[in-house]
Amino acid sequence: MIVVEGKIKGKARPRFNTKTGRTFTPEDTVSYENWVRINYKDQFGKYLEGTIKARIIAYYKIPKTYAKKRVQALREGLEHPQKKPDADNIAKIILDSLNKIAFDDDSQVVELIVLKKYTEELERVEFELEEIRLE
Numbered sequence: 001m002i003v004v005e006g007k008i009k010g011k012a013r014p015r016f017n018t019k020t021g022r023t024f025t026p027e028d029t030v031s032y033e034n035w036v037r038i039n040y041k042d043q044f045g046k047y048l049e050g051t052i053k054a055r056i057i058a059y060y061k062i063p064k065t066y067a068k069k070r071v072q073a074l075r076e077g078l079e080h081p082q083k084k085p086d087a088d089n090i091a092k093i094i095l096d097s098l099n100k101i102a103f104d105d106d107s108q109v110v111e112l113i114v115l116k117k118y119t120e121e122l123e124r125v126e127f128e129l130e131e132i133r134l135e
Contacts, residue, residue: 060083
C-alpha cells in the first residue's frame, strides 16, 4: 500500500479566469497531485501496463467532539465517514495524479474500490494498484 499522509483532498473542478478566458486547475489540487506522485515514486514507483485494479482507502481522523459511545462504534466499524470529499473525487485526484507516472492513462483502471474509514492515527489515503493478468 502506498500511503499519502495529510488532509484528504478531492479533485476540484477546473476554474475559469474571466480576464484571460482560460481555465486552470486550483493550486491546492495541483499541490496534492504532486504530493501523491512523490509518495508513489518513493514507495513503489513501478510503471504498470495493461488493465489495472485500484483499491483506495481514505482514513479520516475521529473528531474529538464525538462522545465515547460513538467513538467506540467507530472503532468497531459501525459507522463510516459521510463527509467531503466524495469518494469519487478522492479516486479522481489519486488516479489523475498517476497518469504517465504509474500507468499511461487512468482509463486502464477497470476495477476500482474506494473506501472511507475512521482512524485514531494520522489522516491519510492509502492505495494499491495491481495489474490484472488474463489467464
